[in-house]
Amino acid sequence: MYSKGFKPLSVATVVAVATALALIFFYAPLDADQGFVQKIFYVHVPMAMVSLGGFVAGGLMAIRHLRSGDPSWDVRSYVAIHLSIILGVGVLVTGSIWARASWGHWWVWDEPVLVSFLIVFLLYCVYYPLRFSIEDPERQARYSSVFAITAGAFVPLNFLAVRLAQAYTHPRVLSQTGGNLPGEMRPTFLVSLVAMTLLFVTLWKLELTSKHASAQLKSLRRKLAAREPAAV
Amino acid sequence: MIRAARAILAKDLRLELRTKESVPAMTLFTLTVYVLFHFGLDRNSLDGSLAAGVLWVTLLLAAVVGVARLFAAEREQGGIEGLLLAPVDLTALFVAKAAALFLFLCAVELVALPAFALLLLGPDLLDPLPELLPVLLLANLGVAAVGALVAALATATRAPELIVTLLLLPLLVPVLIASAQATEPLVRSDPSADELGRWLGVLTLYDVVFVLLSVAVFDFLLED
Amino acid sequence: MPALPLDEAGKYVVGAYVVFFTLVVVYVAILGSKIARIDRELEELNELVEEDR
Numbered sequence: 001m002y003s004k005g006f007k008p009l010s011v012a013t014v015v016a017v018a019t020a021l022a023l024i025f026f027y028a029p030l031d032a033d034q035g036f037v038q039k040i041f042y043v044h045v046p047m048a049m050v051s052l053g054g055f056v057a058g059g060l061m062a063i064r065h066l067r068s069g070d071p072s073w074d075v076r077s078y079v080a081i082h083l084s085i086i087l088g089v090g091v092l093v094t095g096s097i098w099a100r101a102s103w104g105h106w107w108v109w110d111e112p113v114l115v116s117f118l119i120v121f122l123l124y125c126v127y128y129p130l131r132f133s134i135e136d137p138e139r140q141a142r143y144s145s146v147f148a149i150t151a152g153a154f155v156p157l158n159f160l161a162v163r164l165a166q167a168y169t170h171p172r173v174l175s176q177t178g179g180n181l182p183g184e185m186r187p188t189f190l191v192s193l194v195a196m197t198l199l200f201v202t203l204w205k206l207e208l209t210s211k212h213a214s215a216q217l218k219s220l221r222r223k224l225a226a227r228e229p230a231a232v
Numbered sequence: 233m234i235r236a237a238r239a240i241l242a243k244d245l246r247l248e249l250r251t252k253e254s255v256p257a258m259t260l261f262t263l264t265v266y267v268l269f270h271f272g273l274d275r276n277s278l279d280g281s282l283a284a285g286v287l288w289v290t291l292l293l294a295a296v297v298g299v300a301r302l303f304a305a306e307r308e309q310g311g312i313e314g315l316l317l318a319p320v321d322l323t324a325l326f327v328a329k330a331a332a333l334f335l336f337l338c339a340v341e342l343v344a345l346p347a348f349a350l351l352l353l354g355p356d357l358l359d360p361l362p363e364l365l366p367v368l369l370l371a372n373l374g375v376a377a378v379g380a381l382v383a384a385l386a387t388a389t390r391a392p393e394l395i396v397t398l399l400l401l402p403l404l405v406p407v408l409i410a411s412a413q414a415t416e417p418l419v420r421s422d423p424s425a426d427e428l429g430r431w432l433g434v435l436t437l438y439d440v441v442f443v444l445l446s447v448a449v450f451d452f453l454l455e456d
Numbered sequence: 457m458p459a460l461p462l463d464e465a466g467k468y469v470v471g472a473y474v475v476f477f478t479l480v481v482v483y484v485a486i487l488g489s490k491i492a493r494i495d496r497e498l499e500e501l502n503e504l505v506e507e508d509r
Contacts, residue, residue: 123402
C-alpha cells in the first residue's frame with residue numbers, strides 16, 4: 001500500500017542528491033562575503049524548508065484523519081512530523097555551525113529563521129510525550145491530530161511574529177534564499193531543495209511501510225492465536 | 233449553545249468565587265515573580281524593553297498556572313466523562329472554559345498591573361493605560377483560546393500539568409512577542425505609541441486563527 | 457567577520473554535511489533494525505504454522 005512507486009522514487013532521490021552535491025561543490029561559485037562557509041546554506045536551508053513543509057503536511061494529514069476517521073492518516077501525519085523533528089535537529093545543528101563559522105558564536109538571535117525554528121522545534125518535541133502518554137489508541141490518534149493541526153497553524157504565525165520583531169533590530173543575513181540568489185547559486189539551491197524533498201518523501205514512505213508491516217504482523221499473530229490458542 | 237455556555241461559565245465562576253483556587257494563586261504567583269525579578273536582575277526600577285519583558289513573561293507564566301487548573305475540577309470528580317454523557321454542546325464547553333480563563337486573566341491583571349507599577353516600573357503607568365488596554369484584552373483573548381485548547385488536550389494524558397506547561401509556552405511566543413513589542417514604547421521614560429497598530433494587528437491575527445481553530449477542533453477532543 | 461580561509465572554513469562545511477548524513481544514516485539504520493525484527497518474527501510465525509499443520 002505505501003510501497004507503491006517506491007523504487008522510482010528512491011532512484012530519483014539518489015540522482016537528485018548526487019546532482020545536488022556535484023552542483024554545490026563543483027558548479028556554484030564562492031560567495032563574495034562568506035567564502036566557502038556559504039556552502040552550508042545548501043544543506044541547511046533546504047532542510048529547514050522541508051522540515052517546515054513536513055510539519056504543515058502533518059497538520060493537513062491530521063485534518064484528513066479527523067474528517068475521515070481513517071487511522072492510517074494519523075500514522076502518515078505522525079511519521080511526517082517525526083521525520084520533520086529529526087530534520088529539525090539537523091537544522092538547528094547546521095545553523096549553529098554556520099553561525100559559529102560566520103560570527104564566531106554557536107548561536108545568534110539575529111537570524112529570524114533560526115530563532116523561529118527553535119520555538120517550533122521546542123513545540124513539536126512535546127508531540128512525543130503527548131502522544132505516548134495517552135493510552136487509548138483511538139484517543140491517542142485523535143489528540144495527536146488536534147495537536148498536529150494546532151501546531152501546523154502555529155508555524156506560519158510564529159515565523160511572522162519573530163520576523164517582525166527582528167526586522168527592527170537586526171537586518172536579515174541568512175536569508176539569501178528565494179529572491180536574492182545570484183547566478184549559478186539559484187539552480188544549485190533549487191536542485192538541493194528538490195533533493196531534500198525527495199529524500200524526505202522516500203524516508204517517509206520507508207517508515208510507513210515498516211510500520212504497516214509491523215501492524216500486519218501483529219494482526220497475523222492475533223488471527224493465528226484465535227485459531228489455535230495454544231500455539232501462539 | 234450560548235445558553236449552555238453561559239450555564240457552564242456561571243458554574244465555573246461560582247466555583248471559583250467559592251473555592252478561590254485559580255485567581256488568587258495566579259495573582260500571588262505574579263507578585264512573587266516580580267520579587268524574583270527584582271532580586272534576579274538586581275534592579276529597583278525598570279523601563280522600556282526590560283519592563284515590557286518582565287511584565288509579559290510574568291503574565292504568561294501566571295496564565296500557565298491558570299490553564300493547568302482549568303479542567304482540574306472536572307478531572308478530579310471524574311467529571312469529564314460525566315460532561316461527555318450529558319447532552320452538552322462541546323463548543324459550549326470550550327467557549328465557557330475560554331471565557332472563564334479570559335475573566336481570570338483580567339482579574340489577575342487588575343491587581344498585577346498596579347503592583348507592577350508600584351514595585352518595578354520606573355515610568356508612570358497611568359499615562360499609557362488607554363493604549364495598553366487593547367494589548368491586554370487581545371492578548372488575554374489569545375491566551376484564553378489557546379489555553380482552553382491545551383488544557384483539554386492535556387486532560388487525557390497521564391501528566392496534565394506537565395504537558396500544559398510544555399505545550400502552552402511555545403504556542404504563546406507570538407503573543408509574547410507582539411505584546412512585549414507593543415508595550416515597550418509605552419513604558420519608556422519618554423513614552424510613545426510606536427507601531428502599536430502593527431502589533432495589535434499581529435495579536436488580532438493570532439486571536440482570529442486560534443479562536444476559529446480551537447472551536448473547529450474542540451469537538452474532536454471530547455467526543456468518545 | 458571576514459570570510460574564513462579555505463582550510464578553516466572547510467572544517468565547518470564538512471561538519472555540517474557530516475551532521476546531515478549522519479542523521480540520515482542513523483535513521484535508516486534504526487529503521488533497518490526494525491525491519492529485521494519484523495522479519496525474524498515472521499519467520500517464527502511461519503515455523504509455528506508449519507508445526508501445527
